[in-house]
Amino acid sequence: MSPLLLALYLLPVIGIFVWYVNSRRRKESASIRAAEEAIAASMTEPPSLHPAIDPTKCIGCRSCVAACPEQYAHPVLGIIRGKARLVGPSNCIGHGACKSACPVDAIELVFGTEKRGVDIPVVKPDFETNIPGIFIAGELGGMGLIRNAVEQGRQALDSINKLKGLGNPKQLDLVIVGAGPAGIAASLGAMDAKLRSVTVEQDSLGGTVAHFPRGKLVMTRPAMLPIVGKMQFTETSKEKLLEYWQGVERQTGLNINYKERVTGIARRPDGQSFEVKTTKNAYVTRAVLLTIGRRGTPRQLGVPGEKSSKVVYRLIDPEQYRGQHVLVVGGGDSALEAAHSIAEQPGTTVTISYRSPAFTRAKPKNRDKVAQLATAGRMNVLMKSNVREIRKDSVAIDVDGKPVILPNQGVIVCAGGILPTGFLKEVGIEVETKYGTA
Ligand SMILES: Cc1cc2nc3c(=O)[nH]c(=O)nc-3n(C[C@H](O)[C@H](O)[C@H](O)COP(=O)(O)OP(=O)(O)OC[C@H]3O[C@@H](n4cnc5c(N)ncnc54)[C@H](O)[C@@H]3O)c2cc1C
Numbered sequence: 001m002s003p004l005l006l007a008l009y010l011l012p013v014i015g016i017f018v019w020y021v022n023s024r025r026r027k028e029s030a031s032i033r034a035a036e037e038a039i040a041a042s043m044t045e046p047p048s049l050h051p052a053i054d055p056t057k058c059i060g061c062r063s064c065v066a067a068c069p070e071q072y073a074h075p076v077l078g079i080i081r082g083k084a085r086l087v088g089p090s091n092c093i094g095h096g097a098c099k100s101a102c103p104v105d106a107i108e109l110v111f112g113t114e115k116r117g118v119d120i121p122v123v124k125p126d127f128e129t130n131i132p133g134i135f136i137a138g139e140l141g142g143m144g145l146i147r148n149a150v151e152q153g154r155q156a157l158d159s160i161n162k163l164k165g166l167g168n169p170k171q172l173d174l175v176i177v178g179a180g181p182a183g184i185a186a187s188l189g190a191m192d193a194k195l196r197s198v199t200v201e202q203d204s205l206g207g208t209v210a211h212f213p214r215g216k217l218v219m220t221r222p223a224m225l226p227i228v229g230k231m232q233f234t235e236t237s238k239e240k241l242l243e244y245w246q247g248v249e250r251q252t253g254l255n256i257n258y259k260e261r262v263t264g265i266a267r268r269p270d271g272q273s274f275e276v277k278t279t280k281n282a283y284v285t286r287a288v289l290l291t292i293g294r295r296g297t298p299r300q301l302g303v304p305g306e307k308s309s310k311v312v313y314r315l316i317d318p319e320q321y322r323g324q325h326v327l328v329v330g331g332g333d334s335a336l337e338a339a340h341s342i343a344e345q346p347g348t349t350v351t352i353s354y355r356s357p358a359f360t361r362a363k364p365k366n367r368d369k370v371a372q373l374a375t376a377g378r379m380n381v382l383m384k385s386n387v388r389e390i391r392k393d394s395v396a397i398d399v400d401g402k403p404v405i406l407p408n409q410g411v412i413v414c415a416g417g418i419l420p421t422g423f424l425k426e427v428g429i430e431v432e433t434k435y436g437t438a
């Protein structure tokens with residue numbers, strides 16, 4: 001073969017090889033950056049079920065990275081020095097697609113890490129806890145994802161329906177706590193079984209799904225809802241899924257008590273029923289089903305005026321704040337991200353208030369963006385400040401000991417959440433702490 005012909009054949013091969021090597025390098029650099037950012041922001045602990053990768057088995061094929069349904073939105077898995085790594089632990093929501101995709105069985109799905117234990121309640125196969133009459137379904141029991149939550153909510157109802165002592169007219173048969181996917185399915189199941197039941201939800205319909213970012217791609221699998229039949233979704237958006245559930249609520253006449261939080265559950269002296277205390281009521285019931293998920297209850301400021309409808313605990317849609325004076329409270333990533341996405345809306349005046357002298361808990365990229373907006377005069381940053389009172393058209397803030405009053409039409413509090421473990425322990429439900437085990 002002539003040297004010219006050889007070069008003609010070899011050049012494309014070399015070109016493809018160089019492109020491949022460069023592309024791998026770029027992806028590896030992005031993964032290293034993501035891992036470093038997670039460490040800098042102390043976001044190194046996955047919230048729930050997540051992959052533990054055995055580096056001695058991993059062949060670095062990227063199948064897990066490609067299979068992860070969350071990877072399109074933010075880094076979750078990456079390949080560093082030829083091995084898969086969980087580079088964005090806090091972005092992992094436990095789909096488990098990585099485990100199924102791995103050709104060499106290098107992935108195990110586990111709860112917690114060596115450093116940080118995760119409390120999982122002990123639940124029997126029929127969803128009953130160690131306290132007879134109290135049941136748990138959905139993500140709280142360790143099984144995340146929408147389809148699993150729906151299936152468990154329905155199945156838990158089948159078990160509850162077999163309890164002795166139902167149908168006593170002096171009490172409810174069941175109180176369902178939480179109206180996420182598990183609570184919706186269970187509430188429909190209770191309706192179908194004609195139980196005397198009440199569903200109590202501290203926030204709004206849809207649970208964690210209602211708090212997904214706008215337009216989030218939701219990956220799920222079909223699941224069976226009582227009364228309604230098969231929920232056919234595989235790939236959809238947050239909005240479409242919520243619209244579907246709202247339609248189900250309307251068509252079936254499902255009755256959910258919103259903006260009511262359960263604060264305690266106590267067994268009554270008869271040993272066969274419970275008193276469920278909420279922020280608005282007290283219910284006597286034969287059984288309780290906890291479908292409260294694992295995200296917890298947003299931490300409140302505990303200041304006068306906080307009950308106002310202009311106060312929210314998660315930003316859903318920055319556009320709704322166009323042209324308004326908005327206060328964001330908190331110093332973590334969610335506070336900083338909320339503040340800069342609102343600052344990007346035309347005509348908004350955004351103030352961020354944080355009690356500490358620096359945003360040490362947030363990712364550098366979010367800190368930089370806030371610093372840029374502050375320098376450009378598009379955001380007020382009040383460090384060492386505490387909100388004192390939320391009034392109709394203003395907020396009173398203590399800034400480093402000095403009182404400040406700001407005009408205000410909206411308050412977003414991003415002060416973290418109170419996890420459900422404490423509540424479970426108070427009720428007497430046994431929990432097991434898992435340190436990187438299945
Ligand atoms: C960012 C993100 C993306 C995700 N993407 C997907 C996805 O694409 N596909 C997928 O299948 N899963 C996804 N998930 C996981 C999925 O959202 C959860 O697994 C699922 O919502 C769990 O359902 P649940 O009903 O068990 O609990 P939740 O949906 O968490 O609902 C619990 C409800 O209980 C209420 N509650 C809590 N405490 C109390 C109380 N004391 N009193 C009254 N009410 C209370 C809460 O307000 C909440 O509404 C994602 C999760 C996150 C965080």
Ligand code: SF4
Binds near residue numbers: 059
């Ligand atoms: S799929 Fe398995 S072998 Fe391939 S990179 Fe991921 S963990 Fe490693």
